[in-house]
Amino acid sequence: MLLVADNLQITNLVIEKAVKDLNPVPIQEMVKKCQAAGADAIDINSGPLSRDPEKKMAFMVESVQEVTNLPLLLDTTNPKALEAGLKMSKNKTIINGFSLEPAKLEFILPLAKKYNTRIIGYLLYPNSHVPNDESQRLNIAVELYEEFQKSGMDNEQLIIDPVIAPVMWENGNIQDMEILSVIRNLPDLLGFPVKTIAGISNLTTGAGPKDKKLLLERAYVPMLAAAGLDMALMNIFHSDTIKTAKACNALYSKHIFTWAEI
Amino acid sequence: MLLVADNLQITNLVIEKAVKDLNPVPIQEMVKKCQAAGADAIDINSGPLSRDPEKKMAFMVESVQEVTNLPLLLDTTNPKALEAGLKMSKNKTIINGFSLEPAKLEFILPLAKKYNTRIIGYLLYPNSHVPNDESQRLNIAVELYEEFQKSGMDNEQLIIDPVIAPVMWENGNIQDMEILSVIRNLPDLLGFPVKTIAGISNLTTGAGPKDKKLLLERAYVPMLAAAGLDMALMNIFHSDTIKTAKACNALYSKHIFTWAEI
Numbered sequence: 001m002l003l004v005a006d007n008l009q010i011t012n013l014v015i016e017k018a019v020k021d022l023n024p025v026p027i028q029e030m031v032k033k034c035q036a037a038g039a040d041a042i043d044i045n046s047g048p049l050s051r052d053p054e055k056k057m058a059f060m061v062e063s064v065q066e067v068t069n070l071p072l073l074l075d076t077t078n079p080k081a082l083e084a085g086l087k088m089s090k091n092k093t094i095i096n097g098f099s100l101e102p103a104k105l106e107f108i109l110p111l112a113k114k115y116n117t118r119i120i121g122y123l124l125y126p127n128s129h130v131p132n133d134e135s136q137r138l139n140i141a142v143e144l145y146e147e148f149q150k151s152g153m154d155n156e157q158l159i160i161d162p163v164i165a166p167v168m169w170e171n172g173n174i175q176d177m178e179i180l181s182v183i184r185n186l187p188d189l190l191g192f193p194v195k196t197i198a199g200i201s202n203l204t205t206g207a208g209p210k211d212k213k214l215l216l217e218r219a220y221v222p223m224l225a226a227a228g229l230d231m232a233l234m235n236i237f238h239s240d241t242i243k244t245a246k247a248c249n250a251l252y253s254k255h256i257f258t259w260a261e262i
Numbered sequence: 263m264l265l266v267a268d269n270l271q272i273t274n275l276v277i278e279k280a281v282k283d284l285n286p287v288p289i290q291e292m293v294k295k296c297q298a299a300g301a302d303a304i305d306i307n308s309g310p311l312s313r314d315p316e317k318k319m320a321f322m323v324e325s326v327q328e329v330t331n332l333p334l335l336l337d338t339t340n341p342k343a344l345e346a347g348l349k350m351s352k353n354k355t356i357i358n359g360f361s362l363e364p365a366k367l368e369f370i371l372p373l374a375k376k377y378n379t380r381i382i383g384y385l386l387y388p389n390s391h392v393p394n395d396e397s398q399r400l401n402i403a404v405e406l407y408e409e410f411q412k413s414g415m416d417n418e419q420l421i422i423d424p425v426i427a428p429v430m431w432e433n434g435n436i437q438d439m440e441i442l443s444v445i446r447n448l449p450d451l452l453g454f455p456v457k458t459i460a461g462i463s464n465l466t467t468g469a470g471p472k473d474k475k476l477l478l479e480r481a482y483v484p485m486l487a488a489a490g491l492d493m494a495l496m497n498i499f500h501s502d503t504i505k506t507a508k509a510c511n512a513l514y515s516k517h518i519f520t521w522a523e524i
Contacts, residue, residue, distance in 0.1 A: 173519040208521050217510035219484045226485035247481035257435040259470050
């Protein structure tokens with residue numbers, strides 16, 4: 001399971017200011033910290049970027065690439081910003097992401113074909129509502145894959161995000177247990193070993209005590225790992241969760257186990 | 263997932279002395295601590311009890327029952343000690359356990375029938391060797407269930423232990439990942455929702471840094487919970503592992519999630 005840092009976010013005021021000022025230093029400091037904390041990839045969450053989207057995303061990608069060779073996830077709903085980022089990218093790049101939402105199918109999905117990148121597909125309804133149970137998620141996966149296939153891309157380019165539900169939702173924890181089964185069943189359903197990603201921070205979105213949120217994360221991440229999740233998008237500074245994730249990887253290793261691995 | 267304390271062990275010198283002296287106090291202190299730490303059941307591991315087995319097991323069971331109503335697991339290979347414990351038991355009792363080993367089939371298994379208790383069946387070869395992979399474990403499960411059926415008991419009386427492999431074994435971690443699949447597949451294989459138990463302490467048996475052992479335990483327990491394990495036999499004083507296990511139970515709850523649960 002690869003660990004993707006979700007820390008480079010425009011909602012972080014330091015990052016927001018750095019982007020506004022076109023100052024690469026805070027962005028690069030953040031990326032270096034993420035890499036030191038164990039990130040295998042960096043999600044660049046620029047938000048929708050209403051003003052100067054192309055310039056700002058290009059600046060973010062360039063700033064990040066100056067300090068790391070890690071793969072990048074370009075996380076924006078703005079197709080112009082996305083394309084500017086794709087044009088600038090030298091590192092391995094993943095588009096994050098599309099769904100059945102018409103605007104995403106029309107303007108985001110084709111960019112993965114055009115730039116020959118992988119793309120994350122969210123199991124969401126066309127109106128961006130979150131499905132309510134396993135069968136809804138699997139139905140959406142089939143529809144999403146059909147749309148993906150129409151674009152003429154290779155199966156290896158698709159990564160599916162089943163969309164973790166906040167536990168505070170009325171049936172959130174039940175959905176999250178069903179997601180384990182979704183992840184396990186997707187390869188059989190679609191007929192190829194489709195890769196998967198999940199945003200761990202969703203689990204504990206909303207009010208709640210910090211220590212218990214972290215505890216819940218540490219309980220859920222091994223379940224996802226055991227279900228076969230390929231990539232976990234998460235706060236890479238949650239060091240106990242990261243240690244747990246690395247212990248999961250050691251358990252899953254095909255090599256002889258050694259304590260030095262964890 | 264119920265948590266069974268494995269702490270009441272004859273290998274603990276304090277407990278060994280208490281049994282030798284027929285002094286209930288250290289045993290009862292241990293049981294109270296286990297219950298306070300979150301135990302749902304107590305494993306009474308008396309060892310083989312070569313001298314006065316009946317007297318000593320009866321004493322242990324009686325001592326424990328004076329301070330708790332929790333279910334008891336009677337953990338001995340000595341049929342005489344076991345029967346003495348069964349005669350004495352008022353709490354819900356589980357025999358721990360039998361296997362395909364001829365002496366166990368002949369002398370242990372019939373006691374579950376005679377005293378109408380549940381019994382743990384270990385997925386071990388008749389010579390007590392640990393199977394090497396998933397298909398070996400599943401084959402043994404079928405044989406074990408056949409032997410169990412011959413005894414004329416109800417399916418609900420059987421609890422299967424897939425036998426966790428120490429990660430330090432050459433393919434230990436690979437076996438432990440296969441065990442998740444064994445647990446998931448046993449109900450379909452045997453045709454009824456067979457209960458399962460696993461001894462977590464096995465995972466980190468042998469040399470290794472304490473902190474990493476605990477970390478590995480915390481990574482593996484949620485995987486077992488997600489696989490559907492019913493009972494985890496473990497050191498109930500590993501408080502972070504216990505918290506993690508309780509967080510798993512909250513995730514699996516059919517009730518609406520609340521932070522107060524964990």
